[in-house]
Structures are given as structure tokens and as C-alpha cells.
Amino acid sequence: MSNSTGKYQVLARKYRPTKFSEVIGQDALVRVIENSFKSGRIAQAFILTGVRGVGKTTTARLLAKGMNCIGKDGTGTVTTEPCNECTHCIAIANGNHMDVLEMDAASRTGVNDIRELLETVQYQPNTARYKVYIIDEVHMLSRSAFNALLKTLEEPPEHVVFIFATTEIRMVPVTILSRCQRFDLRRIEPHVLIKHLQSIAEREGAQVDEDAMKLLVRAAEGSVRDGISLLDQAISFSTGHITAEVTRNMLGLVDKGRILDLVEVIFKGDAAGALEELKAQYNDGADPQTILMDLSETIHFLTVVKINAKTLDDPTLSPEEKTRGLELSSKLSFPVLHRAWQMLLKILQELSYSPDHIMAAEMAMIRLTHVAELPTPHEMVKKLSIQKDDQPATETGDPPIERISVEKVQAEIKESLPSAKSKEEGNIEKFSTDPKPELREPPVEKPNHTHDQKQQISKENPKQRGLKDNKLVASVFEAFPEAKLVK
Numbered sequence: 421m422s423n424s425t426g427k428y429q430v431l432a433r434k435y436r437p438t439k440f441s442e443v444i445g446q447d448a449l450v451r452v453i454e455n456s457f458k459s460g461r462i463a464q465a466f467i468l469t470g471v472r473g474v475g476k477t478t479t480a481r482l483l484a485k486g487m488n489c490i491g492k493d494g495t496g497t498v499t500t501e502p503c504n505e506c507t508h509c510i511a512i513a514n515g516n517h518m519d520v521l522e523m524d525a526a527s528r529t530g531v532n533d534i535r536e537l538l539e540t541v542q543y544q545p546n547t548a549r550y551k552v553y554i555i556d557e558v559h560m561l562s563r564s565a566f567n568a569l570l571k572t573l574e575e576p577p578e579h580v581v582f583i584f585a586t587t588e589i590r591m592v593p594v595t596i597l598s599r600c601q602r603f604d605l606r607r608i609e610p611h612v613l614i615k616h617l618q619s620i621a622e623r624e625g626a627q628v629d630e631d632a633m634k635l636l637v638r639a640a641e642g643s644v645r646d647g648i649s650l651l652d653q654a655i656s657f658s659t660g661h662i663t664a665e666v667t668r669n670m671l672g673l674v675d676k677g678r679i680l681d682l683v684e685v686i687f688k689g690d691a692a693g694a695l696e697e698l699k700a701q702y703n704d705g706a707d708p709q710t711i712l713m714d715l716s717e718t719i720h721f722l723t724v725v726k727i728n729a730k731t732l733d734d735p736t737l738s739p740e741e742k743t744r745g746l747e748l749s750s751k752l753s754f755p756v757l758h759r760a761w762q763m764l765l766k767i768l769q770e771l772s773y774s775p776d777h778i779m780a781a782e783m784a785m786i787r788l789t790h791v792a793e794l795p796t797p798h799e800m801v802k803k804l805s806i807q808k809d810d811q812p813a814t815e816t817g818d819p820p821i822e823r824i825s826v827e828k829v830q831a832e833i834k835e836s837l838p839s840a841k842s843k844e845e846g847n848i849e850k851f852s853t854d855p856k857p858e859l860r861e862p863p864v865e866k867p868n869h870t871h872d873q874k875q876q877i878s879k880e881n882p883k884q885r886g887l888k889d890n891k892l893v894a895s896v897f898e899a900f901p902e903a904k905l906v907k
């Protein structure tokens with residue numbers, strides 16, 4: 421883990437690509453740059469965009485090197501495989517080349533900063549082929565700074581090349597963008613990153629278990645830099661052998677298998693079992709908020725798997741996650757998954773003002789198990805239709821309770837909603853999925869109408885009707901809290 425001088429060097433720096441052939445996961449970009457270098461058609465301004473850690477700054481420096489490298493013998497030309505040995509390559513790598521100027525726009529946003537940077541733009545490069553201006557986080561520049569930059573960009577001197585890097589391409593003015601060759605750096609695919617980290621681990625003499633590697637790559641979220649930094653941490657966290665457990669501890673993660681256990685008991689409607697499993701995970705050191713976040717992540721995972729089983733091809737998934745994920749997703753219906761997702765979002769929001777996270781998580785488990793037991797609107801309508809057709813006598817010998825027909829439930833729901841006046845026939849599905857209750861007509865003219873109708877209905881349906889109806893409507897509202905807004 422140390423370089424030739426014996427000094428410790430972080431892995432992310434040590435394994436930074438020194439030529440384009442070492443750049444991973446950006447094949448399209450590398451190909452385009454190779455072609456333009458070969459044909460000698462080098463743009464005067466580049467803009468590199470992508471999420472953090474995908475290699476924007478690294479690519480910018482590689483471009484600067486490639487444009488200025490003269491080769492070991494001093495006769496080289498523009499290349500995508502800089503020698504890393506000539507004076508230019510070395511100076512650029514050390515960040516002290518006179519003709520390669522770097523500025524971080526995150527800390528220097530003003531027009532004077534840009535003016536200062538561009539002061540020497542008209543002069544020929546001192547020793548290099550090109551004068552390269554690298555501006556990182558270019559979207560942070562002020563408006564007047566952009567204007568000052570634009571002036572130079574409109575007619576740049578031939579020997580000048582600008583390289584901009586940004587995480588927020590939409591914040592860069594179109595006038596700037598239109599003058600740049602744009603490269604979108606992609607997130608690194610998991611299988612590419614796994615291979616890359618594996619080779620680094622080997623070179624570092626560290627043994628990384630397959631599951632541990634999957635966890636690291638998943639946590640890196642497509643960023644090479646994060647991936648290498650996490651590997652670096654894992655190496656110092658362990659004694660040469662990195663297991664999934666070590667990695668989970670380091671990342672503060674809960675075992676995915678245990679989260680799947682929790683999902684299972686919740687959807688069985690087993691509140692006591694869910695509380696027990698939650699407590700066990702908590703006692704093992706898991707943070708309640710993390711558990712809830714992992715739960716929602718798992719709900720999302722199951723829903724996506726249900727839509728497309730190809731999702732399971734993700735190489736960062738463990739075999740257990742694949743088999744259990746497929747099994748669970750086929751058992752659970754979309755409405756149940758959607759409901760759980762909505763509830764978890766709400767619970768996570770509420771967590772910020774809950775006095776105690778474990779308490780809130782416990783309440784969440786109870787709520788989730790209860791909701792898991794509720795029928796979906798579809799099931800409810802089906803059940804009611806069956807009851808309408810087949811009315812059994814009660815065992816107690818009481819007069820049979822009048823069953824409610826689907827039409828009556830719909831009428832009841834329509835009546836409770838101002839939007840019921842719509843010409844279309846309302847139905848339960850429609851009402852339950854209406855996303856914007858606040859856009860409905862204001863309930864100003866409702867009271868009299870509702871009152872009249874209610875009286876009418878109760879005349880038609882004497883005695884027991886009220887109790888049964890209220891229960892049903894209450895369960896509809898419980899399943900769809902948004903409906904409460906318009907009740």
C-alpha cells in the first residue's frame with residue numbers, strides 16, 4: 421500500500437488511470453477521443469459531465485496529458501496513451517505544469533477569478549503544445565463569470581483548450597454548452613466495477629470474499645472512486661481477509677437476508693413476529709432508521725422484480741436475495757407492495773420528529789402488519805359481489821343482515837366525494853387512485869345534498885345497514901389515507 425518512496429498512498433490515487441486504456445466503464449468516450457486525436461481534430465472546449473467519482477477530473481487531466489505528451493524520446497505527438505515519463509506528463513500529474521491551469525469553480529465563482537485565470541490566454545504556451553484550462557464544477561460560476569468566459573470561448577486562440585467538468589450540466593448556460601464537445605460519463609456497471617476492484621485487491625494482496633465485494637460495489641453506486649476508497653477502508657478494517665460481515669459492519673449495513681425475514685413476517689400479518697425480528701436486529705446494532713430504509717429498498721426491489729425478473733441479473737445480488745426476492749415478489753400483489761411503499765415513505769418522514777427511533781420503528785411494524793392484512797379494493801369488490809349473490813342465514817338465528825351491494829358501496833363513496841358529480845360512472849378503483857384530491861371541486865355545495873341522499877339511503881336500508889357500511893368505508897379510508905382529505 422505504499423509507493424516507491426515508501427510513503428502510504430490512498431488506493432484511489434494509486435490506481436488512478438494514467439492513460440485512456442486504463443479508464444474503465446467509459447468505452448464510448450474513450451473511442452471518440454481516440455478517433456479525434458488520431459484525425460487531429462481536437463475540439464477547443466470539452467465539457468465532461470456525470471455523477472461524482474466517475475472520473476471527470478481524471479479524464480480532464482488525461483486529455484491535458486495526451487495533448488501535450490512528447491513521448492520518452494521527445495518526438496511523440498498527441499496521443500491517448502501518454503508516456504507518463506516526459507516532462508509534460510510528470511508536471512501535469514503533479515499538478516504543476518505552467519501551461520495546464522486548473523481552477524475549482526466551487527470555491528472561486530466570481531468574475532475576477534475567471535479574469536485572473538484567463539489573463540494569459542492570448543500568450544503562446546511556455547513549453548507545451550497546448551495551453552489547457554481545466555475548470556472543475558463549472559456550473560458554480562456566477563453569471564458574470566460565465567459571460568467573461570463566453571467572450572474567450574467565442575473566439576479562442578488556436579493553442580488554447582478548455583476542459584470543463586460538472587455534476588450539474590443543466591445549470592451550465594446553453595451558450596457555453598453549444599461551444600463544447602460534450603461527454604457524458606456513465607456510472608460504472610457493477611460487473612465492471614467488481615472486476616476492477618478485484619484486480620486492485622489482488623495487487624494489494626488482500627483477499628475479498630465474493631459477497632463482501634458485492635456489498636462494496638453496491639455501496640459505491642457506480643462510482644469508481646467511491647468503490648476504491650471503500651475497498652481501501654475495508655482493507656484497513658480487516659486483517660487481509662475481507663468477509664461480508666466485516667464489510668457490513670464497516671458500512672453499517674443490515675444483512676439483506678434478515679431484512680427479507682422481516683418482510684416475510686410483516687406480510688404474514690404477524691405483528692408480534694415483526695417486533696421480535698426488529699428488536700433482534702436492533703440489539704445486534706442495526707439503526708432503526710437504516711432498517712426502515714432497507715425495508716423500503718426491499719419493497720422497491722420486490723416491486724421491480726415483479727415487473728421485470730431480469731432485474732435479478734444484477735451481479736451485486738446474492739443468490740439468497742435472488743431466490744427469495746423472486747419467491748416473495750410472486751406472492752405479493754402490486755396494491756399490497758404499493759401500500760407498503762407509501763406507508764414506509766410516510767414513516768421515514770415522521771421519524772425526524774419522533775422522540776425515539778426504535779419506538780417509531782416498532783409502531784411502523786405494527787402499522788405495516790395491519791395494512792398487510794387489509795384487502796385490496798379489487799378483493800373487496802369481489803368479496804362483496806359474492807356476498808350479494810349468496811346470502812347465507814346467520815347461525816345465531818338473528819334476522820339476516822342485509823348485505824351491501826357493490827352499487828351501494830359505490831354510491832356511498834360517490835356521495836362522500838365532491839367529484840361524484842362527474843358524468844362518468846365512479847368506481848372504487850378510480851376513486852382510490854385519484855392522485856390529486858385537492859384538485860377536485862371544493863365541497864362547498866355538498867352538505868345539503870349529502871344529507872338528503874343519506875336520508876334517502878337510510879330509508880331504503882333500515883337497521884343494520886349503517887354499522888356494516890361504516891366499517892367498510894372506514895377500511896377503504898384506512899387503506900387510502902389520501903381519501904381522508906376529501907372526506
Ligand SMILES: [Zn+2]
Nearest residue numbers: 489503506509
Ligand atoms: Zn509523456
